[in-house]
Amino acid sequence: MSCYNTLQFPLQDNYLYQARLVTEETTLGALRKKLYSATSSQGYFSENAVESTTEQTRTAGYAVSVAVIEGTGTLQSEERTKVWFKTQLAPTEMITGRNVVFEREQHQESSTTDDELNRRGDSTSTPEYGEKKLPHAIIIGVKKGGTRALLEALRVHPDVRAVGVEPHFFDRNYEKGFAWYRDLMPSTLEGQITMEKTPSYFVTNEAPRRIHSMARDTKLIVVVRNPVTRAISDYTQTLSKKPEIPSFEVLAFKNRTLGLIDASWSALRIGIYALHLETWLQYFPLSQMLFVSGERLIIDPAGEMAKVQDFLGLKRIVTDKHFYFNKTKGFPCLKKPEDSSAPRCLGKSKGRTHPKIDPDVIHRLRKFYKPFNMMFYQMSGEDFQWEQEEIR
Numbered sequence: 295m296s297c298y299n300t301l302q303f304p305l306q307d308n309y310l311y312q313a314r315l316v317t318e319e320t321t322l323g324a325l326r327k328k329l330y331s332a333t334s335s336q337g338y339f340s341e342n343a344v345e346s347t348t349e350q351t352r353t354a355g356y357a358v359s360v361a362v363i364e365g366t367g368t369l370q371s372e373e374r375t376k377v378w379f380k381t382q383l384a385p386t387e388m389i390t391g392r393n394v395v396f397e398r399e400q401h402q403e404s405s406t407t408d409d410e411l412n413r414r415g416d417s418t419s420t421p422e423y424g425e426k427k428l429p430h431a432i433i434i435g436v437k438k439g440g441t442r443a444l445l446e447a448l449r450v451h452p453d454v455r456a457v458g459v460e461p462h463f464f465d466r467n468y469e470k471g472f473a474w475y476r477d478l479m480p481s482t483l484e485g486q487i488t489m490e491k492t493p494s495y496f497v498t499n500e501a502p503r504r505i506h507s508m509a510r511d512t513k514l515i516v517v518v519r520n521p522v523t524r525a526i527s528d529y530t531q532t533l534s535k536k537p538e539i540p541s542f543e544v545l546a547f548k549n550r551t552l553g554l555i556d557a558s559w560s561a562l563r564i565g566i567y568a569l570h571l572e573t574w575l576q577y578f579p580l581s582q583m584l585f586v587s588g589e590r591l592i593i594d595p596a597g598e599m600a601k602v603q604d605f606l607g608l609k610r611i612v613t614d615k616h617f618y619f620n621k622t623k624g625f626p627c628l629k630k631p632e633d634s635s636a637p638r639c640l641g642k643s644k645g646r647t648h649p650k651i652d653p654d655v656i657h658r659l660r661k662f663y664k665p666f667n668m669m670f671y672q673m674s675g676e677d678f679q680w681e682q683e684e685i686r
């Protein structure tokens with residue numbers, strides 16, 4: 295049985311993160327090596343592929359061929375994947391001045407209630423009294439984890455003020471400077487906290503350092519979800535806009551016969567939580583991070599909200615009284631606020647029906663993720679029990 299036995303955060307400017315494991319087999323280093331080794335006969339990929347995540351999303355460049363083998367064999371270059379990456383990773387967003395102008399599809403996805411949000415402006419119903427501040431807390435990920443549901447529930451709290459759209463400051467707009475970023479935020483009164491959510495921060499290598507340089511006491515929230523379901527959700531989103539893309543089963547492998555999983559495909563890469571978390575832990579202590587279960591956010595939203603409010607130092611105001619389960623939608627929705635005529639469910643782009651994926655592919659992916667999940671449980675100190683779950 296392995297044990298993640300040291301997590302040390304000496305009181306220094308840059309927290310020194312040390313993670314040691316008792317057994318060699320399951321060290322993060324060993325897992326990373328397995329993923330990154332360019333020379334091993336087990337097949338793998340260039341570290342640059344992952345290290346340059348942000349660059350890839352900012353430029354139209356496609357991902358370097360990345361593959362992880364689950365068996366033996368050699369890497370095979372498959373042009374179909376590269377070509378698709380080229381389109382998938384192209385920049386999709388433009389932000390100018392205070393106006394956040396999203397490319398249509400990004401806009402739809404990044405905040406399901408954006409139509410509503412845009413109508414009423416970025417701020418909540420609270421008038422614009424107070425002062426604009428840089429965020430005290432950020433929902434940094436993960437994409438398709440349930441980040442919108444969490445932010446919308448938090449916005450019910452009178453002491454939370456959040457920007458509705460995703461600013462993408464620490465990944466795509468950093469050069470615009472902190473004044474630009476602050477200006478996007480709603481004004482807050484004394485005692486209120488400012489928040490934003492941009493799920494891509496979690497997989498952006500520069501984000502931890504940049505957020506640390508803004509404020510080392512920033513609270514970070516990560517909504518995590520079974521990486522296999524998350525990948526299918528991610529794929530479903532892309533498929534809804536680009537029906538011509540190859541099947542999930544095709545994209546998931548470099549070579550299916552050989553069992554070569556294509557971990558450079560962003561839908562799969564995002565779910566290697568342990569590797570991404572390692573970067574964050576170099577800058578922030580675990581005590582400053584909260585991991586919210588995307589699964590529990592659906593089955594027990596009030597329970598997860600209690601944890602989130604405690605973590606943020608807020609009174610537990612958002613409770614089960616604020617939610618009801620909408621049978622048609624199949625998700626919890628927020629009850630009708632006093633100043634509005636309608637209950638608030640998230641829109642059509644949340645809770646899409648996922649395509650049926652070949653069970654064998656699901657099995658292989660679960661096997662692929664298992665060691666990374668175990669590592670993630672050890673690092674985060676929480677067992678999300680994804681191994682026990684049925685994939686819907």
Ligand SMILES: Nc1ncnc2c1ncn2[C@@H]1O[C@H](COP(=O)(O)OS(=O)(=O)O)[C@@H](OP(=O)(O)O)[C@H]1O
Pocket residue numbers: 403404405436437438439440441442443493526527528530588591592625626627639640643644645646
């Ligand atoms: N209350 C509620 N209503 C609707 N959907 C909910 C809710 N709580 C969590 N979820 C799950 O959120 C998933 C979308 O995650 P995100 O909001 O993080 O997506 S995004 O990255 O901002 O595009 C979305 O994933 P899919 O079901 O795959 O669409 C939902 O499962």
